[in-house]
Amino acid sequence: MRLLCHNMLQCHIKGVVNGYPLKIEAEKVETRETDYEPDFLRHIFPRIQWDALREAAAAMGVDDLPESVSEEMLEDESFLKQFHHALLEVHLEQGALVCPETGRKFVVSDGIPNLLLREDEC
Amino acid sequence: MRLKELESLMQDIAPFEEPKVELEQYPTGPHIAARMLYTVGNSFDEFDGQTVIDLGCGTAMLSIGAAMLGAQHVLGVDLDDDALRIAQQNVDEYEEALPIDFLRCDVRQVALQGRLKADTVVMNPPFGTRRKGADMEFLRAAFQLSRNSVYSLHKSSTREFIQRLAERELRATSAEVLAQLRYDLPASYKFHKQKSKDIEVDLWRFEVPPQTDS
Numbered sequence: 001m002r003l004l005c006h007n008m009l010q011c012h013i014k015g016v017v018n019g020y021p022l023k024i025e026a027e028k029v030e031t032r033e034t035d036y037e038p039d040f041l042r043h044i045f046p047r048i049q050w051d052a053l054r055e056a057a058a059a060m061g062v063d064d065l066p067e068s069v070s071e072e073m074l075e076d077e078s079f080l081k082q083f084h085h086a087l088l089e090v091h092l093e094q095g096a097l098v099c100p101e102t103g104r105k106f107v108v109s110d111g112i113p114n115l116l117l118r119e120d121e122c
Numbered sequence: 123m124r125l126k127e128l129e130s131l132m133q134d135i136a137p138f139e140e141p142k143v144e145l146e147q148y149p150t151g152p153h154i155a156a157r158m159l160y161t162v163g164n165s166f167d168e169f170d171g172q173t174v175i176d177l178g179c180g181t182a183m184l185s186i187g188a189a190m191l192g193a194q195h196v197l198g199v200d201l202d203d204d205a206l207r208i209a210q211q212n213v214d215e216y217e218e219a220l221p222i223d224f225l226r227c228d229v230r231q232v233a234l235q236g237r238l239k240a241d242t243v244v245m246n247p248p249f250g251t252r253r254k255g256a257d258m259e260f261l262r263a264a265f266q267l268s269r270n271s272v273y274s275l276h277k278s279s280t281r282e283f284i285q286r287l288a289e290r291e292l293r294a295t296s297a298e299v300l301a302q303l304r305y306d307l308p309a310s311y312k313f314h315k316q317k318s319k320d321i322e323v324d325l326w327r328f329e330v331p332p333q334t335d336s
């Protein structure tokens with residue numbers, strides 16, 4: 001699971017109000033090189049919740065993302081490369097996504113998060 | 123990529139090991155998958171540079187096709203662990219890392235995933251013959267997950283019903299049948315008496331209503 005995917009997920013248990021962002025418990029992280037596409041990064045940037053990405057990247061051992069960002073930075077190649085790496089090249093292979101409100105753990109196994117809810121959760 | 127190349131690419135993708143009746147895990151035929159992908163990628167140019175969700179991805183045929191046609195990120199969503207395992211293996215067959223992630227989730231539970239969205243949703247949903255209304259659940263979920271458009275296959279016999287659902291309930295900006303295809307349903311299950319059965323399906327394109335960003 002890439003952090004682009006993580007950035008879109010929340011705890012969807014019925015009644016949970018602050019289920020975003022899910023905290024990452026990383027057991028195994030892999031890095032895989034991916035083509036650098038600045039146009040795509042500019043396309044996706046407005047939809048990214050930056051604090052969630054930054055926190056998730058740090059939990060995966062990538063701690064060089066700036067604290068705050070602006071549209072102008074999308075012209076800065078060194079920033080775009082950091083953004084690209086955190087968003088698309090770092091994969092959570094084993095671990096868990098944890099709901100910030102309830103502590104419910106969603107297991108990530110072989111890179112695939114399991115967000116199936118039990119009957120009493122939905 | 124040409125239609126023929128796309129079709130032969132689809133032929134190489136491993137199908138379900140043991141299709142599950144209750145989930146209507148019919149494999150999408152290579153011909154139908156290729157036609158669908160070709161339409162999205164070439165006629166409408168809605169893969170290149172875009173994000174995609176493949177809802178009910180099964181063994182990831184459409185996900186892999188979307189990535190091959192230039193999608194920058196594809197999320198394959200399925201309920202079934204066994205299907206996702208094969209899907210991941212199918213993706214791992216490729217030397218370069220394809221931009222595909224998978225998520226195990228129930229289509230009936232995505233309503234509260236408000237941030238989960240892609241530019242385009244593609245799907246080959248169950249026809250709703252085993253669990254009535256399953257096709258409608260997929261369509262409702264797809265509208266929620268898409269920013270722009272939804273491509274889907276539905277039995278031609280449900281055409282009027284789908285049109286009404288899309289326009290009245292889901293407020294589609296447009297709902298159009300692009301092609302009618304013959305779905306060669308192989309006798310995957312014991313209760314299928316005939317060797318295989320052709321059914322007619324519609325390839326739909328829906329434009330979702332404009333939405334405000336969350």
